[in-house]
Amino acid sequence: MGLLSKKDAALITDPFADNNPITIQVLGICSALAITAELKASIVMAVSVLFVLGIGNVVISLMRNIIPSKIRIIVQLIVVATLVIIVDLVLKAFQYELSKTLGAFIGLIITNCIIMGRFEAFALANGPWKSFLDGIGNAVGYGVILIIVGFFRELLGSGTLLGFKVLGDPIEKTGLYSIGYENNGFMLLAPMALIVVGIIIWIQRSRNEALIEDN
C-alpha cells in the first residue's frame, strides 16, 4: 500500500482480524445480539458505527490536548451523542421503517463499548490521521462480524436476504420449502446470535493458535 505506511495499514487491518473488537476484545456484544436478526439492519448498524467512530475519533484526537482529563468522559459522550443524533435523524428522514426496527439501538450506539474504548485507548493519545484509520479499522472489524452474523441469522431464520426470499416462499411451499425445509425460528432469537458469534470466535481461534490463551 503506497498510500499508507506499514504502521498505518496495521491500524486498519489489525482490528479487522486478530484484534477484532467483537471476537477478540468481546466489546459491543449487546448490539451484535440485538439487531442482527436481519441483514439490512446489520449493514445499517455497521455503517452508522463506521460514521460515528471514524468522525468521533478524529474530533477527540483534535481536542485531545485541550480536554481536561477529569471531565474527558463527559466530553467524549457529548461528541458521540452529537454524532449519533445526526445518524438517528438521517435514518428517520430517509429510512423511516428501518429506523423503527432499529429503535433504541441507534441511540444506544452512544454506550457501545467499542466507541468509548477507542476514544480512551487510542484517540486521546494519537494524532487525527492515525485516529481516523484506527476508528475506521475498528468499525469495519465490528461491521464485518455484524454482517456475517446477520447474514446467517436472516438466511436460516427467515429464509430471506435483505428481504428477498432466496430459499423460496415458506407459505406457498416453493423452492426449498417444497421438500420439507422449514425456517429455524431459534435463529431469530438473541441467544442464537450469541452462539453464532461464539462459533465465529471458535473458527477464528482454531485457525490462529496465537489467540489461544494459556490456562
Added chain:
Amino acid sequence: MGLKQNLHNLKEKYKGTKMAPAFNAIHTFLYLPNETTHGGTHIKAADDLKRTMNTVIMAMVPCLIFGMFNAGFQHNVAVNGNFASGMSFFSGDFWNFGNLLIGAAKILPLVIISYGVGLGVEFIFAIIKGHEVEEGYLVTGMLVPLIVPVDTPLWMLSVAVIFGVVIGKEVFGGTGMNILNPALTIRAFLFFAYPTWMSGDKVWVTGAVETAGTADAISGETVLGSLAQGKEIVYSAWDMFVGFIPGSVGETSTLLILLGGLFLIFSKIGSWRIMLSATLGALAMGLIFNQIADAGIITESSKFYSLMNTPFWHHLLIGGFAFGAVYMATDPVTASQTNKGKWIYGFLIGFISIMIRVFNPAYPEGVMLAILLMNVFAPTIDHYVVQGNVKRRKKRLKAKTA
C-alpha cells in the same frame, strides 16, 4: 483366534494413526479391551462408564417399546375415534401387532437418526481432537427419540442432534464436562427453532400433520395442551398413569417410567434423592396452586384456572414430568453432586416445572426448561453446600480447641 483377538491385533497395528480413536471405540464397544493398567494402585470395579450407560438404556427400553405401541394406538384411536377410557394395562386393543407396526415405522427411524448422527459427530470430534470416543452419547441417543413428538421430521432431528452434541457438549470438552443435559439441549433447540412441530394439537399423533385441512383430518392434543386451553379432558387418571395418552414418544407411561426409575435406584445408577425431591417439589407447587384455586383467588374466568385446579397429584402423571425427573434430572454430569445439593436441586426442578407449566401457556411443558435452568445452577448449589459444610466444621474445630 477369535474376533476379539483380531480386533486387538488391528488396534496395535493402527496405534497412533488418525483413525485409532474411532477404531478403538468400536473395539471397546464390542469387547472388554484386553489390556490392564500398568503400575500404581489397581481398583477393580465392575461399573465403568459403559455399564452405567447400558443400565440406563435398559431402563428406557420398556418406555421405547411402549412408545411404539402407543404411537400406533393413538393413530388408530384418532382415525376411528373409539377411545375407551379405563382400559386395563394388558388390553389387546393396545398391545397388538398393527399398533406396533405403525409405531415402529415411525419411531425406529428416529432412533437410528439420533444414534447415527450423534455418534458420527462424536467420532469426528474424537478423530480431530485425538482422544478416545466417549460413551456419553449412548444414553443421549436413546433419550432423544423418546422426548420428541412422533412425527418430528428426520432432518430436523439431525440438525438438532448436531447442534446439541456440538454446542451442548463438545465445546465444553466432551462427555462429563457439559453444563447442560445434551438431550434436553437438543429438545430445547427443536422447541425454539421449529415450534410448530413441537407443540399444538397436530404433532402428537402420527399422520395428523399430513391430513390437516382435509376431510380425514385427525388431531390429538396432549392433556397439558387441553388443560392450557381450558378444555375438558377425556382421559382418566388411570389412562394417564398407564400412558394411553398422546404425548412425546416415550414419556406417556408413568407406570413404566416408575418401574424404570426403581430399576435405576436399585442398580444405584440414578439418584433416588433427586427423583424423590423432584416429586415432592412438584406436589408442593401443585398443592399451592390447588389452594389458590380453592380459595377463589383465581376464578374460572382466568386462563390459568383449569391448570391450577388440576388435582395436584395429576401433575405427576401428565406431560413429561415423570420422564424428566427419572431419566433427565438424574444425569450425574449435570446434576448436583452433593447429597444435600441433590435434595435442593431436585425439589426446585419439581417446583419450577409445575410453575412454568401453569403460568406459561406458550411452554406447555415446563420440565425441560426447569431441568435446564437447574443444570445451570447445580454447581452453585454444590458450592454453597460444600462451603456450608466447611464453615460448620471450622466452627466445631474452634469450639473444640477453644
